[in-house]
Amino acid sequence: MPTSMVIVDDFLAPHDALQLRRTALGLTYPNLQGAFAGRNSQERLEIEGLSEAASRIVGEPLKPVSPLQSHAKFRITRAGDVGRARVHVDSAHWSGILYLSRPEDCQGGTEFFRHRETGTDRAPFNDEELAAMGFSSREQMYHQLLERDGTDESKWEMTMRVPMRFNRLVMLRPWLWHTAGPAFGDGLENGRLVYLMFFAAA
Numbered sequence: 001m002p003t004s005m006v007i008v009d010d011f012l013a014p015h016d017a018l019q020l021r022r023t024a025l026g027l028t029y030p031n032l033q034g035a036f037a038g039r040n041s042q043e044r045l046e047i048e049g050l051s052e053a054a055s056r057i058v059g060e061p062l063k064p065v066s067p068l069q070s071h072a073k074f075r076i077t078r079a080g081d082v083g084r085a086r087v088h089v090d091s092a093h094w095s096g097i098l099y100l101s102r103p104e105d106c107q108g109g110t111e112f113f114r115h116r117e118t119g120t121d122r123a124p125f126n127d128e129e130l131a132a133m134g135f136s137s138r139e140q141m142y143h144q145l146l147e148r149d150g151t152d153e154s155k156w157e158m159t160m161r162v163p164m165r166f167n168r169l170v171m172l173r174p175w176l177w178h179t180a181g182p183a184f185g186d187g188l189e190n191g192r193l194v195y196l197m198f199f200a201a202a
Helices: 014-025 050-058 127-132 138-149
Strands: 005-008 062-064 074-077 094-099 109-115 156-163 169-172 192-201
Touching: 005 050, 014 192, 050 062, 050 094, 050 169, 050 192
Parallel strands: none
Antiparallel strands: 005 169, 062 192, 074 192, 094 169, 094 192, 109 156
């Protein structure tokens, strides 16, 4: 009986959440063109006890992915920021998103989708599911489904949105078709600010 998602409100103590946001506002966000809209912080900030807390939430032992990639970095996305990709999956066992935008700025949230052509809401787990979707390999699936359809809104039906809320943590299975949702604001203070987590099974 696998768990697909866990939502935790007030993940951090109020003072700690505000301090984490203040820290994020003082970091460096290089203007690098990535696959997804927005910029990651150059600095990485590991929250003390994060892996243990995430493990308790999902009910299994977790550790940060290796290599770390974007784990424990902040991400700012402003209205008008664009990327090459939209609907996607993550390379992890669990992904986590901690919302850090001010309550008065929060818009949208994390969005989940069904691919209209295949009728699926996640990437295939095995060769049998790949074949049922009409693909001979995972690479073919990424190329013909995500690279072809990922930015075409007509190919997807949104099934759910987890609304953004300050200090809300969303732990999700990274193989679900999902997006970051709409961006907003014009800077660090009022933009879409999140803290990213990517975990492997420990």
